[in-house]
Amino acid sequence: MPSLAARFHHVSLSVADLSNQERWYGEAFGLTQIEERVDLTSAGVRTAVLSDGQGLRVELIERSGSRPVSHPDPLAAAADQTFGHLALHVPDLDAAFAHLTGDCGAQIVSPPAPGASPGMRYAYVHDPEDNLLELIEVQHG
Template sequence: MTTVRFHHISLSVGDLSTQEPWYGTAFGLTQVEERLELPEAGVRTVVLGDGQGLRVELVERRGSSPVSYPDPFAATAVQTYTHLALQVPDLDAAFTRLTGECGAGQISPPAPGATAGMRYAYVADPEGNLIELIETARD
């Protein structure tokens, strides 16, 4: 069996110039690991990292169409990736900071999860992409 590890997630965005600094501020993704421009394809990309293994690739393609969903259940109506899930040490603080200081959309407030000791909430980035925040029981 081949050993695999998660490397990054790629997100198609409408405005790279807006989304790049938002993800930097919101999640500490301030390290530019790769930047690529393909003018003939109308594509610009950047891979942002936090230096600890979290990487998000933002891809802007001229003429792309936005798709957003009002909640995570509606997102499952299409067979594709539905949201980015990030573990945070303090769910309430992260939710308050993201929806206040960072301007994330409030999708669902902090609530108990299905697993004992787990809590979750959903926010949306400036373009409506869903982000789940997860807090697990402290050891």
């Protein structure tokens, strides 16, 4: 069977406040380019696809009446059969963690720690609406 040669395009997050989350992801990850906006007024849905211009894309979807789902940590997230968290590769874990938890106000879930693979480190934070984000640094060499 031939390979599909699929590549990751974007992740989609359902949010309560589209404008606030747009600002936060712009400041936190440099997702300042708007690739697409959709306003489905009759369905009570607004979306924005944000990009950093280098391949990272996040689609934020605000739907009237949506309900929050929050996972306090990655193990709790594994109890639900759905996407548990958004994992992002960062070149400097300590700097990214400090930026998100200091400048951007992300809530700490777990501080930087060694990962299971050699040269890997990770940390977890919550965005302003409690979406679980994993930051991963891989040191080569």
